[in-house]
Amino acid sequence: MPFTIEPTKLDEVKIVVPGRFPDERGFFMEVYRQDLFADLGLPDRFVQMNMSRSSGAVIRGLHFQWDPPMGKLMRVSVGRAFIVAVDIRPGSPTLGQWVGLDTSSEEPRHLWAPASFARGFCALSDLVEIEYLTTGTYNHATESGVRWNDPDIGIDWPVLSPKLSQKDAEAQTLSEWLARPEAANFRY
Numbered sequence: 001m002p003f004t005i006e007p008t009k010l011d012e013v014k015i016v017v018p019g020r021f022p023d024e025r026g027f028f029m030e031v032y033r034q035d036l037f038a039d040l041g042l043p044d045r046f047v048q049m050n051m052s053r054s055s056g057a058v059i060r061g062l063h064f065q066w067d068p069p070m071g072k073l074m075r076v077s078v079g080r081a082f083i084v085a086v087d088i089r090p091g092s093p094t095l096g097q098w099v100g101l102d103t104s105s106e107e108p109r110h111l112w113a114p115a116s117f118a119r120g121f122c123a124l125s126d127l128v129e130i131e132y133l134t135t136g137t138y139n140h141a142t143e144s145g146v147r148w149n150d151p152d153i154g155i156d157w158p159v160l161s162p163k164l165s166q167k168d169a170e171a172q173t174l175s176e177w178l179a180r181p182e183a184a185n186f187r188y
Helices: 034-039 174-178 181-185
Strands: 003-007 014-018 020-023 026-029 048-055 059-065 072-078 080-087 098-104 110-113 117-123 127-134 143-145
Touching: 048 117, 059 080, 072 080, 072 098, 072 117, 080 110, 080 127, 098 110, 110 117, 117 127
Parallel strands: none
Antiparallel strands: 003 014, 014 110, 020 026, 048 127, 059 117, 059 143, 072 110, 072 127, 080 098, 080 117
């Protein structure tokens, strides 16, 4: 099987482990395959692919979008990163809980987080490239974020002094997000 699934403490968040086929030239790996994803209960239709490049100790996130809902399959294509998904669904029994995955291009594993979860990552090597397959197209008017270091979430980030965008440094807290009317659109 080209893919296996590792469960996480949040049932909806999955670690997807691709099979690698190495030989003396390098390796071959399928990143996504519609029929096999469907067989594993994963989304089998993605509508957008994005890529970001970051220098060491950069934290991007925690980002999410409500219209259209956007799930993300995230993977490291270059370097090493700590990828995170946080449950931000009002009333969810796992609200505020998070899953973190330390992964790299050398030992690839993807993190699937459905819509209604905030996602982000921290660059753990001097250069990191992250690819995102998404289930919704980007809409600037309906995207937002939750602060990376919100104490109510308590992510154990593996860097002490991250490099942040102004937007991420000033993002709302989880409790501020939950008070917004848009939060009611996040279902579980």
